Amino acid sequence: MVETAESRTAEMQGRSWKDRVLQAFRSMMMARTFEEKLTSLYRGGKIQGGVYLGRGQEALSAALAHSLRDGDVFAPLIRDTGGRIGFGEDVKDALRTYLGSPLGPMRARDGNVHRGNPKRGYLPMMSHLGSMIPVVNGVLVARRMRGINGTVGATTIGDGGTSTGAFHEGLNQAAVEKLPLVLVVVNNQYAYSTPTSRQFACADLVDKAVGYGVDGRSLDGTNLEKCLEVLGDATERAREGHGPQLVVASLLRLCGHGEHDDAHYVDPQLKASPLGRDCLEVAESALLEKGWSDAVSLERWREEMREHVESAIATVQREPSPDPYREDWTALASRHLCEPYSESEG
Amino acid sequence: MVETAESRTAEMQGRSWKDRVLQAFRSMMMARTFEEKLTSLYRGGKIQGGVYLGRGQEALSAALAHSLRDGDVFAPLIRDTGGRIGFGEDVKDALRTYLGSPLGPMRARDGNVHRGNPKRGYLPMMSHLGSMIPVVNGVLVARRMRGINGTVGATTIGDGGTSTGAFHEGLNQAAVEKLPLVLVVVNNQYAYSTPTSRQFACADLVDKAVGYGVDGRSLDGTNLEKCLEVLGDATERAREGHGPQLVVASLLRLCGHGEHDDAHYVDPQLKASPLGRDCLEVAESALLEKGWSDAVSLERWREEMREHVESAIATVQREPSPDPYREDWTALASRHLCEPYSESEG
Amino acid sequence: MSITYLEAIREAQAKALADDSRVFIYGQDVGPFGGAFKATKNLAKEFPERVWDSPISEDAMVGMAVGAAIDGMRPIIEMQFADFSTVGFNQIVNQAGAFYWRTGVRCPITIRLPSGGTPGSGPFHSQCMEGVYAYYPGLVVVTPATVEDAYSMLVESVALDDPVIFCEHKYLYYHLKADALPSEALPIGKARLTRAGRDMTIVSYGAMVHEAIATAETLQGEGWEIEVVDLRSVKPLDTDAVMASVARTGKLLCAGEAWPWGGVTAEVITRVATEGFALLDAPPVRLNAKDTPVPYHPKLWSVHRPTSETMAAAARNLLRS
Amino acid sequence: MSITYLEAIREAQAKALADDSRVFIYGQDVGPFGGAFKATKNLAKEFPERVWDSPISEDAMVGMAVGAAIDGMRPIIEMQFADFSTVGFNQIVNQAGAFYWRTGVRCPITIRLPSGGTPGSGPFHSQCMEGVYAYYPGLVVVTPATVEDAYSMLVESVALDDPVIFCEHKYLYYHLKADALPSEALPIGKARLTRAGRDMTIVSYGAMVHEAIATAETLQGEGWEIEVVDLRSVKPLDTDAVMASVARTGKLLCAGEAWPWGGVTAEVITRVATEGFALLDAPPVRLNAKDTPVPYHPKLWSVHRPTSETMAAAARNLLRS
Ligand SMILES: Cc1ncc(C[n+]2csc(CCOP(=O)(O)OP(=O)(O)O)c2C)c(N)n1
Ligand SMILES: Cc1ncc(C[n+]2csc(CCOP(=O)(O)OP(=O)(O)O)c2C)c(N)n1
Numbered sequence A, B: 001m002v003e004t005a006e007s008r009t010a011e012m013q014g015r016s017w018k019d020r021v022l023q024a025f026r027s028m029m030m031a032r033t034f035e036e037k038l039t040s041l042y043r044g045g046k047i048q049g050g051v052y053l054g055r056g057q058e059a060l061s062a063a064l065a066h067s068l069r070d071g072d073v074f075a076p077l078i079r080d081t082g083g084r085i086g087f088g089e090d091v092k093d094a095l096r097t098y099l100g101s102p103l104g105p106m107r108a109r110d111g112n113v114h115r116g117n118p119k120r121g122y123l124p125m126m127s128h129l130g131s132m133i134p135v136v137n138g139v140l141v142a143r144r145m146r147g148i149n150g151t152v153g154a155t156t157i158g159d160g161g162t163s164t165g166a167f168h169e170g171l172n173q174a175a176v177e178k179l180p181l182v183l184v185v186v187n188n189q190y191a192y193s194t195p196t197s198r199q200f201a202c203a204d205l206v207d208k209a210v211g212y213g214v215d216g217r218s219l220d221g222t223n224l225e226k227c228l229e230v231l232g233d234a235t236e237r238a239r240e241g242h243g244p245q246l247v248v249a250s251l252l253r254l255c256g257h258g259e260h261d262d263a264h265y266v267d268p269q270l271k272a273s274p275l276g277r278d279c280l281e282v283a284e285s286a287l288l289e290k291g292w293s294d295a296v297s298l299e300r301w302r303e304e305m306r307e308h309v310e311s312a313i314a315t316v317q318r319e320p321s322p323d324p325y326r327e328d329w330t331a332l333a334s335r336h337l338c339e340p341y342s343e344s345e346g
Numbered sequence C, D: 001m002s003i004t005y006l007e008a009i010r011e012a013q014a015k016a017l018a019d020d021s022r023v024f025i026y027g028q029d030v031g032p033f034g035g036a037f038k039a040t041k042n043l044a045k046e047f048p049e050r051v052w053d054s055p056i057s058e059d060a061m062v063g064m065a066v067g068a069a070i071d072g073m074r075p076i077i078e079m080q081f082a083d084f085s086t087v088g089f090n091q092i093v094n095q096a097g098a099f100y101w102r103t104g105v106r107c108p109i110t111i112r113l114p115s116g117g118t119p120g121s122g123p124f125h126s127q128c129m130e131g132v133y134a135y136y137p138g139l140v141v142v143t144p145a146t147v148e149d150a151y152s153m154l155v156e157s158v159a160l161d162d163p164v165i166f167c168e169h170k171y172l173y174y175h176l177k178a179d180a181l182p183s184e185a186l187p188i189g190k191a192r193l194t195r196a197g198r199d200m201t202i203v204s205y206g207a208m209v210h211e212a213i214a215t216a217e218t219l220q221g222e223g224w225e226i227e228v229v230d231l232r233s234v235k236p237l238d239t240d241a242v243m244a245s246v247a248r249t250g251k252l253l254c255a256g257e258a259w260p261w262g263g264v265t266a267e268v269i270t271r272v273a274t275e276g277f278a279l280l281d282a283p284p285v286r287l288n289a290k291d292t293p294v295p296y297h298p299k300l301w302s303v304h305r306p307t308s309e310t311m312a313a314a315a316r317n318l319l320r321s
């Protein structure tokens, strides 16, 4: 465990701690608000394909994004709505990807959680777990080769994702290259239905850090301020050249794997344990307790956010759907090398 | 580190420690003798394809095999000549695989280090590093499902091989299943020409054990008795149900990656360090010092082994080469599902 | 009683487990949860210790199956989606595929690949990999298109002494129903003449068989009699059945859901062109998906893969030629 | 001066590094050691910090290249053998191959695959994977058969804005020599008419081109004029050039070193059968390796893959038909 210091982190960012907490909190709240609408859309049959939520993981995810700076790289995973919003994603773009608007960043070609904007350092995940880690490494290598220093790359992986060869190769690669990678392992106790006992046998996933020769930190993922502290510290250490930072956060997924899943298999004892706390409620209580917000403001924010999401939905739902006959069916940037395959036109 | 006890290990095996050391030593000596002949054959152009030697690794490899019992499983890698011989491989079969005799276990279809006899628990490696680990796991799972207990599976991997996703998935799988796997990481300081600094960033590869939740041990791989002690203990712990055992042995490859490679890149400081000791010389000195053997016996053994290898070469060189026109070109056991592909007959 | 394609897969596994104690199932969420698609529902309860959850380690899943198989077991591996088998690719093609030829020791494993497109599945949950696996020696690759075949071919796959890539089509999981499980079945390696005809042959497999049947029905209304051949297994591929049909009709349209370069349709057309050239009255035609990743949006998707409409259009062109 | 195929690959990389600061090389032992085959000899010295050793992590090697490429670099990844790309398969086909279509962001990476058989290389150091990669959308797959092409196509590959699978043939590394590096070149996507003829076309690529040339020479002694087409790139595949040749000769033999199910030979024959049926005077013929792993023993190996002898035999049959 590396020492963290609230004051230091806040100072580094040149903003008051309270401001940072509030900012991250607002991303959390927006994420929750957005996801609740997504659920309604899903139940209303408005979304083709799956809906995967980050309920219960907003504090961690938002804190990660709010620990990053302009020019940093972020490769979120399926439960990172909080981080996506914290990293500056427009809710409309998120909706466009779910609803398949051709005006969205993935132009209806890819969907739901598979969205991003590489030009902005916001990498669109592919499905295969672990496979974004080396991609983040590659961006960091590119920066270093061009003499750009002080960029951090952040990405997340689930408890289940740690079992992939890609996780291992990616983290090891970052360690060998001493890259400024912040890898957040989100131990939400399940991979789909699979409990951690079927996924790994170490006492704590943070025990992996020493075997890669990287800094490791554990974290209560339900506590926003702790998340901001630890992740702020981890990103700064990475930025200062201390190599990859492995942060293991514990919490519980407060939803199904996807909205099709009732999560009946989740152990009630876990739900009742501190892991099962709702980070949003915890954060709200803390804000109220410290007097950094009050019930009226919270309700107003929530209402504003609801309206924002609803108006985004109204906008995106009016957008055209993609026209398959005008679609550009070319998988290569080198257009002259695309073959017509006229036989597939029928 | 787990406590080891010379007396306990010897007792368990029901043989005197001296006998065990001598037996393993003879496997080492045979391996060295055999490999020296292989080099001559290679230089004489008698071998098609590569020759990969285990020079400097005989103590470790032989000790591993001599820690196993009847019914155990062994999946050696390229530098495990000592272990192969210790596990009971006939030198003729090794030669047959190198020389491509159809009478060999791989029937000239596969070559050099890619040999084994699965029915005997001696698994033939495939090239892709790390890929034998889950196969050993599978044999152990099969045994467990059939109610066969007390079988151990042993395999080795290089420092370079630890960077593969397969290593990670395989070791993690064994840990989750709590399988009696003994995984020996042979840190011989190089992967082909690549030094360990480009391969991993942890202080010691044994630091990986805790991250998998398995027992870990370090080991001086140049010292036969230490190897027997530590590996004897590791196999027994695995056998007793304590799950996978990770053993990290340090030594130096005392040859090129293959016989085509002059290993000019090996750091002279490493060669001069204790890692660079020749385990065979170390073992001989120890035997002489303890009075467990004498110069005359050693020379006689060496001579007997040379003769044994030479007569094996004489036998195998007289064996027919494969007849491609009588070869059975069917990749499926279900012969009725093999297609003729008459077009490829020309 | 009515049984879906998906239920047939479950029933086949239940039967395999019940009939042979060497059979086990290993894969992500296949245990108590019963699998992402519920193809192993209740099996962990019925066969404790023989159906259990793996970590998210496709490479080790297949490697473990190989080890168990060469030691006498008959593992079934469920990939959560066919697309994820790319991370277990090496163990499938190089370890499992080569084992018998290298060693003479049998490696009976069945790898279930939930394959093919459904609306909204997108680039990484829709792929067809049968052509990739069929390229490799030592693998049997099957593509059941009916409820009955899903059942009987899975039972047979588990009984075979070789690695079988079982490409079950997700689009058929719930769409396809049968009255009962079959008691008799064509063996793996035999194609089925799904529909007899006279004017043209459509060779297909997997979900596309149903587009072919729909095409034949449409064209029947236009006065044509179309023969539909369901390959059932793509390696081995029943050249005789294809050739016999082309001999009757003289015209061949081969349709697959996979990408257009190579794959099953090219293999079929090449066999007919090389071995049955004289049977053809017109150039053979192939129909495949477009050469891009599989799109997420259902509107894009429905144009990306062949459908009975594009198939009928291609067939009309061919009939007129 | 005389330059080998292998040296041409080194020179192409040296040129790419010298001309474009975005280029770097990453792979096992490619740094100070200069690569298992010495294809990067001295490059780490000439271009410090732009040529370096990776861990044995094919998946992460390719993933890293993708990340660097989308951030503006032009990585070259060396696989130690093509066969080991199976463990980086997912990143190649699903990450690199799909990236541009999904995002509109270019992913210019070159993955060098030392491919194909040599005597004594055995099942895991001999494979041909061009057909597998060509199946996937978003990848360019090239197979240079000459010293000049090895050079110019590698230079062009690095300059392309897409992922290129560069299948360099190990058998040609030392066997093939040229007098000098080329100053002009055919672009990727164009096949070469290696030898003009009249009686038959042999379409081939990679090391098989030289067996085809030898076949043509043998048959010339028997009075036949054989045209040899070198595909150079298999995706895209220059259908026009193939068709033009078949239009001249009426007879097509397509030969590849890969396994017999599917792959390049099936794709070529299917294109000719579907689009150039009327050009054919006789059924097309394909010639491939046998459907088993590649054998270790040179005697087995030399029968496993096509050679100029088996090719000549197949050609004579076809000429007589
Ligand atoms: C390589 C791979 N195998 C399987 C899957 C299918 N899959 C998607 S999410 C998931 C569970 C992931 O669990 P975890 O990593 O713990 O993340 P969580 O969903 O809990 O956030 C699985 C198995 C996948 N995406 N990638
Ligand atoms: C997945 C994979 N990539 C590359 C190779 C090529 N290769 C064969 S041996 C070797 C070096 C292995 O180094 P290490 O694991 O340290 O074992 P050592 O040779 O030192 O015993 C490499 C890169 C391989 N066999 N497998």
Ligand SMILES: [Mg+2]
Pocket: A158, A159, A160, A186, A187, A188, A189, A190, A191, A192
């Ligand atoms: Mg999880």
Ligand SMILES: [Mg+2]
Pocket: B158, B159, B160, B186, B187, B188, B189, B190, B191, B192
């Ligand atoms: Mg090594």
